[in-house]
Amino acid sequence: MSVIPIKTHRELVDSRVPGCGLPGEVFSRQDVFENDLDVFFNKLWILVGVTADVPEPGDVSTVEVGKASIMIVRDDDENIRTYRNVCRHRGSRIMKEPGKASVGMLVCPYHQWTYDLDGSLKHTSHMGKDFDPKCRSLIPVHTKVVGAHIFVCLSDDPPADISKLEEVMTPRFAPHQMQRTKIAFESELIENGNWKLVVENNRECYHCEATHPELTNSFLPEDFGFCPDGLGEEDLKSYDTYVARNAANKANWESEGYICSIFESLDESVHTNFRTQRLVIAGSNESQTLSTKVASTRLLGDLTRRDLGDVHMWGHNSWTHIMSDHSIVAFILPIAPDKTLVRTKWLVHEDAVEGVDYDLKTLTEVWLATNQQDAELVQNTHSGTQDPAYVPGPYSKYTEAELDKFCRWYDAKLKEQSI
Template sequence: MSVTPLKTHRELVDSRVPGCGFPGDIFSRQDVFDNDVDVFFNKLWILAGVTADVPEPGDVSTVEVGKASIMIVRDDDENIRTYRNVCRHRGSRIMKQAGKASVGMLVCPYHQWTYELDGSLKHATHMGQDFDKTCKSLIPVHTKVIGAHIFVCLSDEPPEDIAKLEQVMTPRFAPHQMQRTKIAFESELIENGNWKLVMENNRECYHCEGTHPELTNSFLPEDFGFCPDGLGEEAMKNYDAYVARNARNREDWESEGYICELFESLDESVHTNFRTQRLVIAGSNESQTLSTKVASTKLLGDLQRRDLGDVHMWGHNSWTHVMSDHSIVAFILPIAPDKTLVRTKWLVHEDAVEGVDYDLRTLTEVWLATNQQDADLVANTHSGTQDPAYIPGPYSKYTEAPLDQFCRWYDARLKAQGI
């Protein structure tokens, strides 16, 4: 009996009908997953943490990216440095497991080779007088700190267009002084789905109204996507009111120097994929809480206004919401074809005190619920894409255009690597 050969990764991508999603095998195959990790998590810039992960000199945050492990370190001069978590002797992990620790120096647990926080090798016994320690410093990782976000690239030749993200986001984050924050709460959630499905789910709000009651409480309905077909006079009046409200808020914010305009760097020509906009929040226009009012009365930075909406930013492995009182920073790391780690951090002012300035439940309840709801959606979708009956359907041009854009960008980045 003849066996039909498996399509290559390239053939799977090429089989996508424009305007529709990818075939199911692209979410489940190990060879596709391995290519994805290499191209999208090793060769491109990814979000790997926030500055509050390492608040003091000697603090280390260890992050695993596929087979790679990196150490984010705050050195004695308060700089953020990132190294490969590999001893230069025989390859032992210096930090045995992912997570946070506070150390004086970085010491390999195998033979106690000892490294300064600047990566230089300080101590290695029994190596002889001709051993040159200067040649065995820790291997650095390309690192860019933008706001509180720590972006890393594991490639020897990182894409240069991270400069555009830095140029666009630095002035948008600046009023919130995000490096003057601390982590009030963080969560880790393993979603039972492919990383591309996690990011597709994040890039559309077609599903939001029916599945995210906590989140949509602070969203304007028209931000879910707007389809004018078949709408009555009342609905069109509501849309006109939405447009007018956005215009008033933008004029008000921009008069005080807050940048609002939509900026996208998403097409096939870019490596560093991101989008940002300052969005109006429903109700009080203050924060993504059930009341739409601030969760923390200690505002970020030196802000005096509470009603500053939501500075929204997403890239190919992360999403961020920055409000006047707190920020939610989330990023994903692929674990397996059907497993994705979602790591979320709630940032508040560095001097904010729990129980005095903010209530933890009020701060976290919206996105804790939303993340779990999204995890359920992703798991259900991943399962469905593996059904023999699955045929990718069309994206909505009104609410899911970014998904088709993501597919085209994904295709282009693979082609650039000869896949």
Template sequence: MSTIIPIRTHRELLESREAGHGMPGELFGRQDVFETDVELFFHKLWILVGVTADVPEPGDVHTVDIGKASVIILRDDDENIRAYRNVCRHRGSRIMKQPGKATVGMLVCPYHQWTYDLDGSLRHTQHMGKDFDPGCHSLIPVHVKTVGAHIFVCLADEPPTDFAKLETVMAPRFVPYDLTRTKVAYEMEIIENGNWKLVMENNRECYHCSATHPELVNSFLAEDFGFCPDGQSEDALKAYEDYVERNAATQAAWEKDGWISERFESVDEGVQTNFRTQRLVIAGANESQTIDTKVASTKLFGNLQRRDLGDVHMWGHHSWTHVMSDHAVIAYILPLAPDKTLVRTVWLVHEDAVEGIDYDLKKLTEVWVATTNQDAELVANTHKGTQDPAYRPGPFSQFTEAPLDEFSRWYDARLKEHGV
């Protein structure tokens, strides 16, 4: 006679996680957990959904699906960026049928042709009678903020107020790059066969980088992501000392010249808007995340004159950004299913940069195209393993995977805050 194993609740799964260890496999594979994650971490918190270059001109639209919700991001006639629920106020039809980009004069529902201006107001209907008030049927607005090139939205009625901290910290770091004067040089969407939390765990540690990311390690300094001195050779220890000295000297020189470089973190259990930033030293020429570590675009951002400004790195609970003097790589994820995650990556260059003259597209993209594909394989393999009956969460490396434990604690705290 077989033994029936009771299904643990979401809270029981969270409480079963041993400090310093990974999450139980059910938190990656169960449909009910997935639905709760989408509702809390993607419908109630601020999330990155695009870049200003997605909607460069008035009438440009970028539609993003987030679970069952859909959001229209657009630039209006006054060049303001707005966001609306992609739901007609008549009988609920999607106004934009598919996610992605389009250019429109007005927003027209394909069902009964209710027509909305770019400011969300209902401008045209037929057969609704003289007593119908179009002013009561404008599109439902969505909270939207831009920071540098980043477009954030929040679907909650009352969005987290601590997003102001991210604005205060990041805005001055992005100002010299003038990221609103950029264009999309390349974009890539890939569906990774793993849970969104595994995608983020993979992104938050570089324990795996030296063995799996040969392109990336040309420009990354592995020591930035942790170093355990135990069992290392004298040469390795000396290399680490050299790294510490070089890093400190470069950071000090940047700060002296007015380039904000210090590390800032808002990742503990008490925050809702989870983010971290730091200006990272790039290996070699210290210019860009390319194979030769030199700029891929000779047309630098804004009015920059210096190439050697390292990497202004920012990550949040579902996104990561690398801004260099010549280009930026901005990526965010959207959960599709317990084992499916959409990863969108955008490469930005100066709005006046010309492909083949100012930049070489292969050089610009090859590091992160390769890294993204490699990460997809790592995540898929890990997701499969966490669903194996033999899986038992192992310990994190305290030297290279501490951010994973921080993320797990933050994830737990947000769920507890909402009664899960």
């Protein structure tokens, strides 16, 4: 009886038909998952939190990325710092569980080695006069704060092109003053699917009209994708109206200094994969709510204008939507080949008061519903890709072009690592 050889990760990706999805084994195998963690979550920049996670000096937010654990810290000078959550003595976790805490110092629970918020080792016992604490500071993690977004890279050689994301996004975030926000609500959802399927689902809206009634209430239908084939005169006129509305909004916003244009850094040559645009919101053009009006009357920063649409940004582990009144920041962390943590945060102005300036249900109901719907879609897709009958089909060039770009980028990053 002949034995069919198991394809390597490289061979699996090479077998992808151009313009089609990845083979099912890329979503389920443990060796592929471990390679993905190493390349896409250890060697590239990833989003792990927002500045509002650590609003005061001494606040700590602990995040797990595969086997790694990092501590996001607000120091005494109110700077954001990140460290490996590993004591420099015998490796104990300093913060025993992921999540948030407020501390004066970072104290290892094993032998009470004590670190300042700047990472320096301040106290030990029984180590003798020859012991040099300067050689045992906490291990820092490369960190970049852009707006309210905290990006880290666990590699010793982080990709330099994070500077392009910073250059592009800083002026787009600036009017919203994202560091003057607080977390009104946050959720964690474990989706029963591979992280790449979560990304693919987020990068297309082919599925949106049929599955996201709450979200699409604030979307213009043409934003789901537009295929002119077979359309009648009325539909084509509707599309012309859409184009004209977008152009008018863009001209109006840009006359007041709000950047609107699409910027993409998605091709095979880049490491820091991201896309941004300011989109028109349906209806009142104010916010992603069921009414399309602001959820919070206390606008972000010093804004006075409500109808500023949606500044979106997504990367290979995150997506963000910023309106005049609030922002949704979500990021993913792989747990297993078939499990992905989706962490979502709703940000409002730091001085906004629940029940006075905003109603929590109005603020959160659209994306709570959308996240749950997406989790079901991802689970169903992951299951289907593991069926022996699964053969990857073609992407729509009108609504899924970004997925083919993602596959090509994914392939290129693996080749760079010779996987």
